[in-house]
Amino acid sequence: MRSRRIAAGALLLFSAAILSAQTSPEKFLGFKPGEDRKLADYNQIKGYFEKLATETPKMKLFTIGESTLKKPMIMAAISTPENLAKADRWKEIAHKLRDPRATTAEEARKLAKEGKAIVLITCSLHATEVAAAQMSMELAYDLVTGNTFFDAAKILNEVIVLLVPTHNPDGNQMVVDWYKKYVGTKYEGGSMPWLYHFYAGHDNNRDWYMFNLAETRAVSKVLYHDWLPQIHVDEHQMGASGARLFVPPFMDPPLPNIQPMVWRGVNLVGTNMSYDLQKHGYSGVVNGRSYTAWWIGACDDTSWLHNVIGILTEAASVRVATPTYTEPNEVPLSYYEKRMDYPDPWPGGWWRLRNIVDYELVASKSMIKTAGLHKEDLLFNFYQMYKTSVEKVEKNQPYAFVIPAKQRDYPTMLKMLEIMKLGGIEIHQAKADFVASGRFYPAGSFVVKMAQPYKTYAWALLERQKYPDIRQYPGGPPQPPYDNAAWTLPLQMGVACDQIDESFEVKLEPVAAVPYPKAPAGQGQGNYVLLNSQVNASYSIAFALLKDKAELWRTKATVSRKGVSIPAGTFIVKNTPEVKKALPPLLEKHHLAVLDLDDVADLAKASLKPHRIGLFQSWRGNMDEGWTRYVFDDLGIPFKTLHNEDIKGTKDKKPDLRAEYDVIVFADENPNTIKGTRPATAAGGPGGAPGGGMGQRGASTTPPEYEGGIGQEGVDNLKAFVEKGGVVVTLNGACEFAIADFGAPARNALSGLDRTRFFCPTSILKILVDPETPIGYGMPKEAAAMFVNSQALDTFSPPFDWERKVVATYPDDNVLLSGWLLGEDNLTRKAAVVDTKYKDGRFILIGVRCQNRAQSHGTYKFLLNALLYPEKE
Numbered sequence: 001m002r003s004r005r006i007a008a009g010a011l012l013l014f015s016a017a018i019l020s021a022q023t024s025p026e027k028f029l030g031f032k033p034g035e036d037r038k039l040a041d042y043n044q045i046k047g048y049f050e051k052l053a054t055e056t057p058k059m060k061l062f063t064i065g066e067s068t069l070k071k072p073m074i075m076a077a078i079s080t081p082e083n084l085a086k087a088d089r090w091k092e093i094a095h096k097l098r099d100p101r102a103t104t105a106e107e108a109r110k111l112a113k114e115g116k117a118i119v120l121i122t123c124s125l126h127a128t129e130v131a132a133a134q135m136s137m138e139l140a141y142d143l144v145t146g147n148t149f150f151d152a153a154k155i156l157n158e159v160i161v162l163l164v165p166t167h168n169p170d171g172n173q174m175v176v177d178w179y180k181k182y183v184g185t186k187y188e189g190g191s192m193p194w195l196y197h198f199y200a201g202h203d204n205n206r207d208w209y210m211f212n213l214a215e216t217r218a219v220s221k222v223l224y225h226d227w228l229p230q231i232h233v234d235e236h237q238m239g240a241s242g243a244r245l246f247v248p249p250f251m252d253p254p255l256p257n258i259q260p261m262v263w264r265g266v267n268l269v270g271t272n273m274s275y276d277l278q279k280h281g282y283s284g285v286v287n288g289r290s291y292t293a294w295w296i297g298a299c300d301d302t303s304w305l306h307n308v309i310g311i312l313t314e315a316a317s318v319r320v321a322t323p324t325y326t327e328p329n330e331v332p333l334s335y336y337e338k339r340m341d342y343p344d345p346w347p348g349g350w351w352r353l354r355n356i357v358d359y360e361l362v363a364s365k366s367m368i369k370t371a372g373l374h375k376e377d378l379l380f381n382f383y384q385m386y387k388t389s390v391e392k393v394e395k396n397q398p399y400a401f402v403i404p405a406k407q408r409d410y411p412t413m414l415k416m417l418e419i420m421k422l423g424g425i426e427i428h429q430a431k432a433d434f435v436a437s438g439r440f441y442p443a444g445s446f447v448v449k450m451a452q453p454y455k456t457y458a459w460a461l462l463e464r465q466k467y468p469d470i471r472q473y474p475g476g477p478p479q480p481p482y483d484n485a486a487w488t489l490p491l492q493m494g495v496a497c498d499q500i501d502e503s504f505e506v507k508l509e510p511v512a513a514v515p516y517p518k519a520p521a522g523q524g525q526g527n528y529v530l531l532n533s534q535v536n537a538s539y540s541i542a543f544a545l546l547k548d549k550a551e552l553w554r555t556k557a558t559v560s561r562k563g564v565s566i567p568a569g570t571f572i573v574k575n576t577p578e579v580k581k582a583l584p585p586l587l588e589k590h591h592l593a594v595l596d597l598d599d600v601a602d603l604a605k606a607s608l609k610p611h612r613i614g615l616f617q618s619w620r621g622n623m624d625e626g627w628t629r630y631v632f633d634d635l636g637i638p639f640k641t642l643h644n645e646d647i648k649g650t651k652d653k654k655p656d657l658r659a660e661y662d663v664i665v666f667a668d669e670n671p672n673t674i675k676g677t678r679p680a681t682a683a684g685g686p687g688g689a690p691g692g693g694m695g696q697r698g699a700s701t702t703p704p705e706y707e708g709g710i711g712q713e714g715v716d717n718l719k720a721f722v723e724k725g726g727v728v729v730t731l732n733g734a735c736e737f738a739i740a741d742f743g744a745p746a747r748n749a750l751s752g753l754d755r756t757r758f759f760c761p762t763s764i765l766k767i768l769v770d771p772e773t774p775i776g777y778g779m780p781k782e783a784a785a786m787f788v789n790s791q792a793l794d795t796f797s798p799p800f801d802w803e804r805k806v807v808a809t810y811p812d813d814n815v816l817l818s819g820w821l822l823g824e825d826n827l828t829r830k831a832a833v834v835d836t837k838y839k840d841g842r843f844i845l846i847g848v849r850c851q852n853r854a855q856s857h858g859t860y861k862f863l864l865n866a867l868l869y870p871e872k873e
């Protein structure tokens, strides 16, 4: 016995020695994180965390999901071994605190005493903002080895630190590979010619209420379903010349529904960060500038709406990992003088990746310290905020939002419910008919009551936004919002949803899972089956059937058969034995019913061919192209990507586009970028420019193979393509390409108007649609469209060879549905969508963002109809 005990003791000692976290990031990587021109890629970062997890009992590693390109996404939990062993208990406490309907204040006080603060740090969502991902390894190592400016053992006893080293692993890999390829050349630190997220690029931080991306879903699960952290810090980088680090407080305006206690918590954590940074002698920390508190789609911002203390940090950038030098006179005046929100200006000089790592280490540790010192308060306030959400009726607070059971596009409505559930919203379904605000709703309608823990989020998502009229100075031009002024999800998705202000009685049942209807048994037996053009999923099925060589038509007018209205553009499918086999699983997948008809001879119709689709991708990392690609993949639309050379040809080969394509799509992009008449360096810029680089002004950082655009040769080839019957689709800003370079008979009435005459920052506007015309098929007569630097087109009687058909216009008045609009009269009666014909082909001008960030499902049909333009009959 004795000897065995000794052996066990020796083993314990031995494992304690092993578990002393002897591998620092520097030892593992061969360089210190943040060293000039050195970057760890995702495999190395993941490898380091895996190694560290074997050396310390203070850290556990979890896989929280899979990236778009199928990389495992890791998250470390760091605390004391005892705390980590009881992780389930701390989560349980957080869940109890989130629901004050099931937890009394007295219980909450006890739970706050017993529980541990859970905090989340997410790094380098924007992959070119490389520092935080590099920093994460050192932060983990410092925490487990006690290298902190506070008593680590004491603080970690109170805090569970969740650390996501990068929530964009694919992007990290791309950026590091690109940087390493060109380090030591004149292209070092320049922009990558493609997006640093496979679909979204910089817009991966605009996805946090839509959850299109696998990465967003993985981190949101940690935030709102699994761990429920009370503080969430998301670490970014901004432009290079001003402040060194932004930490909250945020600037005006705030989203009005967010609880004041959220802002007090944000300010507490942010101010402590500034204090600790100052203590370390780090100058150039700024608060209250640049970053507003009005936005729902960014990672940290969505946290506020869930009563989580969401913190954004933005560090001054270097050129990826290449240091920069700023002459003191180059520091902008607004960051040169002392101000109360910027009391210790950065004087200029060298700025290195390691500087960013140092600032971020202090800011991250400061937050952990704040959480540890205020643990009990933090947890009890977490409870209090949800209690306020559930019990307090705020000014202008509706009672509920009702989503009627009868919808034009039922499957899209179900998708909206799915999205809301990902954000943690509680939804109920009515078990009986009811009346609310004098309106009748049938049983099966959905009800989102405001009295729920995530009230703020549900409210902001479903209501119509009224952006405050903030001017640069009294009577001056408007102060633009940071991003969208509006996002109202039901409007974007074309889903009917009513705000109900007065309370009402109805028997409700919680929706645990979105109730998808079963496809009706016995359907699909007619000689022909009809797919409703009002339903987006019908288009997915049409694409799938066309790929299988099925015979399809589209109806040319709205008619009635068997007492059912058949809207114009409805797909008629010849129900061959092959279709009988292929169709049922498609209907099952899309939860769709069809109309069976044995005879369609009397329906006016035009046949549909499987169109060969090309999507232009410039070398400027165009996010709208990425989202268009996302929509195509999501809906199963086959397409090929076209680059400059595919359109303009090479010295040896002039392409015959018409031989290979029927439709070519240009996503929202400046015509000069498409043609390549704009200098390549324009893509770089502050705030992690959309193009993805921190390009240096003046010098080209683009390797020659990615320079330029399609040129005049490309324009000529596209013209020949259209003359021979091809269809060119131009989205939003690209409409100007169709107008300027091909002479499409329209003109953007907004060009040249300054902000004092017209201003509409990303808002939702009313448009009137002609649903009896091919591009308007399936659309309602009145629709909501996303206006993002969009077009208001004046059309005119066209010259010879051209025809034009206006598909959608802005109405005479009441154009704004949600957001902010100044100078409405510049829009009224102008066209938003125009279908033009040139010789045998077409240019289709879709002047609004019909597929904006894969969010505006309600206007997808403009694009889908352009891809499925019926043949001439």
Ligand SMILES: [Zn+2]
Pocket (backbone or CB within 6 Å): 126, 129, 236, 237, 687, 688
């Ligand atoms: Zn960023």
